[in-house]
Amino acid sequence: MTSRRHFLAQSLTALALPTGIARGSDPRIVRAVPRDQTVLRLGGLGDGYKMTLRPDGTQLVVVNDGPGWADPPTAFYNTRLWTIEGGPKTARFAVMPHYPDLNRTARPPEAPRYYGHGVIQLGERIYQFVATHDNAAERPQRWSGAKLIWSADNGRTWRNRDGTTPVVWEDWSQQSRESFTFFNEANGAFSLLSIVQPMRGQPATPDGWLYIYGLNGSTDGLMNQLVLFRVRPEAITQRSAYRFFAGHDAQGRAIWSADIARRHPVHSFPRGWVNYTNLFPGDLVVESWLPSVVYNAPLGCYMMASAGIGVASDGTEFGRPSYFGLWVAPNPWGPWRQIHEDTAWCPGGDRKARAYAPQIAPGWIADDGRSFWLVWSDLKGIRAFGRDEKLLDAALAGVEGLAEKAVVETQFLRRYMPGFSCNAQRVDLVLR
Template sequence: MTASDFPVVDGAPVNPDAAPLRLRVAHVAQANTVWADGDGDLWPAAWADDDGLYTAAGDGTGFARHGWHDILVGRVDGMPQTGLCGVPLAAGDEVAPTWDAPRFNRKPTGMVAVDGDGDGRDELYLAVQDLRCGDEPGIFDEAPIATVVRSADYGRTWAWPTDPMFTDHVFTTVMFLDLGRSNDGSPWVYAYGIDGNWRTSFTRIVPDPTALFFARVPAASVQDRSTWEFFTGRDGDGMARWTRDIGDRSPVLVDERVMYPEPAPYGGRSGFTAIAQGGVVWNPGLGRYLYSSWSEYTHEFFEAPAPWGPWHHLLSADYGHFPWQGPRSPLASHGGYAPTMPSKFVSTDGRDLWLQSNWFFGAASRGGRAYTFGLRRVRFDPGTDAVAPDADGNLALSPDTWPLASRVADGQTSVLNDGRRDLAEDSSRGPGTGDDVWGYQWPAPRRFDRVVYMPGPQDSMGGWFAAGPRVEVRVDGEWRAVEASVAPPYRNDFTALEEDEYVFDFAEVCADGVRLIGEAGGPLRYTSIAELEVWLVRGRA
């Protein structure tokens, strides 16, 4: 599908199908694989009419080798498939003011390219917040002020209002909706906002963000705060209602989940909310708006048929506790913050995307840093109802098989179906709560009746299932348990790792996913795996 296949309401395409998006394959790579050499974080971006992808960074040198600034603007050319190149444009006081220095510094949160003045050339608008910094408690835990700066010459010079546009911690993390190149010509600019802070506030100076708010402003008056309108809810037809009074606004999305509620056995932070600075992009191939967010150790994805919702949680990608491995490591595995999915890199059918995320922590020279504009592959595939032909061999080795795991310590999901039993993975950097999962997903259903599980090597600290594991299959988008026999019987203690394999047999099913799921065991509460095979054994003519 393309953008022209959908009705346009107030300058934004809307999918009349409000049912939650169902994906047969939802896969996010374990680490960045493409990057533009640079230094900095956050990197909100906008695709302009001149085909440039303009972006802004915080805390670095940007695409220059020298000259640190708290805010920088640059341009990225190229495509992930062929390589990216970043060029510096402006930095520091050239870009935006600091309203409350030195207690706060500048951080970019959103960018949009739109021809609001009708001169045939896009202007760039960049949302910038004051974020707490310095040596006092609460560094990076409070964002009380934000405004929008403007460039009429593709990022080289900038101008701003005489006063902040948003104050008192209200709507101070501003993320502009990415409708596509040049804002897809919309007469409106849409923006999402978060109160208080750009992510979980570790010192709780302000409440952790759990609500995402929504606003619009005419493209001709983005810097005129009096022309902004805020979402107050949906009417009986599912369309948005608006108000000029920011105090009367309502959230478009509320998510009160808490990820990693308890510290890891070896320490570290805990208790993170899922609403944070990221980005929202219109994906015409899927006919959905996608919001990419994050917690400290996960990426969180949401989808909606209209920019005002209804929003549904789509996927969590879990990278586990630190330490992580940098993108150049042979065992690359890391999450990252402020994730966005630039519309310039979305495939025509919408199924292949590239997630930008960045990671501040240092890494060994072998692993490299992810503190730059970096991308990883995302596959969101609704697939097909047509049943795949029966296979003679291990279905896990099919080229359209996508591994499914709750998390992997070394980032190597390929271990599940690499055909080798001498390489293992485990979930040892998990939250210590909830079930562990090892399995597969396919873009089309297929028939099978056997799963063979090979655990990892012996380990007294964990690696086995304390309860289960049970076999579940996905049919019509729902996971359901199957009655299975297992040989040899699975012992829910450390001796379970002494067996070479466990064979689970069950009545033939036709499904597009299969998984082993159960409670992790051991003092560190994790499970391990060397291989997972899927077979169709019975029922052949």
């Protein structure tokens, strides 16, 4: 019989998580079951909804392309941070008042747009990667860079990567590798970023590293390739401290390299779920496959949710329901084992749904790790909106003031796309 001392030694060794050694995911997880009867409509207007836990147990949530929960809306934002207090059935939302302004309506239409993605709070410090795009006119614009912004005082003051303040939203001529963490990498790799999150009551970094996922490009065949780097939390502002996953050595251990050119995918999602033309001329390649990953401490594994956009026969976005999947792995670098697949993702049984960008809410995971809440947005009705967009332009032409324009646009979007908001659903894990 194993002695208590031997048992404790094994446990402490597992907790130490030495570099490159697999933790061993819980083999009891057989599948995941989204519960349609639990779907909640949590309001707001926008998408993204990347989340992170705060020291006080509340969550931060990113909202892109909308006014969020402002009522009445006063502006449309490319991105903004909100706080969430309470559980999914009691959630209360409040805006972070000092977040750098990205009022979309107030900015010139030809200016670069910036969209919030990976975010994490470590003590009083908040770090967020904000993505931007190229200036192409003859094809869909593609993601081209990631800018790191951060706060050392719980969101009261925000800084550029080099520590200067206020945050600068660089124009086209100002964008460079000096001001961005990633800029014009091969095929736009690492422009879209997602940070591994801890669940409630767990350390932010189980082994002392921050793990950050990116996509290997902005076209099908690259956007479906998941790439990864890691960095010590105290060095996140230093690009030279990043170590990119570069495959495995002969013993199967992870290789980490300072050279981004040596990156190797940790997982490949199915092809065929990235748009190559747009409903709206000059718009972006839609955010396909950027995952949400949380460490499930009670079950000893990493959980990943991701989705690919349903592409119509003409290559435009949201022509059919999205692909949705859930995976688990013993390490951030895999190997990833799929526990749920839906090739026509229709939450709540709505066959017209155009759900996308699923997020595992790190603060809404059961204490035993056996269930969690998934959050997403839905663009059902976007094709009708595209057909009638000139009606919105006409309505806005006769309106003075940014707040008034925000009210008109909000009413229009809610009429056409009622699911373009924060939606949530419980997912149960089935164990052996």
